[in-house]
Amino acid sequence: MAKDPLISIGVLSKRTGVAVSAIRFYADETLIPSVRSSAGHRFFNRSVIRRVSFILIAQNLGYSLRRIKIALESLPENRTPTKDDWVKLSNGFSGDIDEQISKLQMLKDSLSSCIGCGCLSLKHCRLYNPKDQIQVHGAGPRYLLGEKYSDLVTKP
Secondary structure, three states: OOOOOEEEHHHHHHHHOOOHHHHHHHHHOOOOOOEEOOOOOEEEEOOHHHHHHHHHHHHHOOOOHHHHHHHHOOOOOOOOOOHHHHHHHHHHHHHHHHHHHHHHHHHHHHHHHHHHHOOOOOOOOOOOOHHHHHHHHOOOOOOOOOOOHHHHOOOO
């Protein structure tokens, strides 16, 4: 297998659209591997372009850098990751993504019915909370977070 060519931090920045300062940060936080020249300049394997792109996508999906770092640790550092390596990494995110899709669909469905009802019938509105009785179960929109009225309401 051919050795992965090294590229400068400037080339990596240009190819990914990520600021040099962010690339330095990713390297310092060991999200991406780098090597130093004898003069102290950072160089990166060309395959790091994909890692930086993955970081950008995962951040846009709301993942923390900590979670992204854990995922990237599954990739080999001593060689260019293969398709199988990336499949293994993505399998770790599949459950999270399915859960996110489910939550977003539930939110979409709930908001549509709420907007459609116009809160004309407060006894049936999923957001209605008489005497603030649901607050004992935690902050936030409990119904829109997937909890059922019957599970939250304390019966007299």
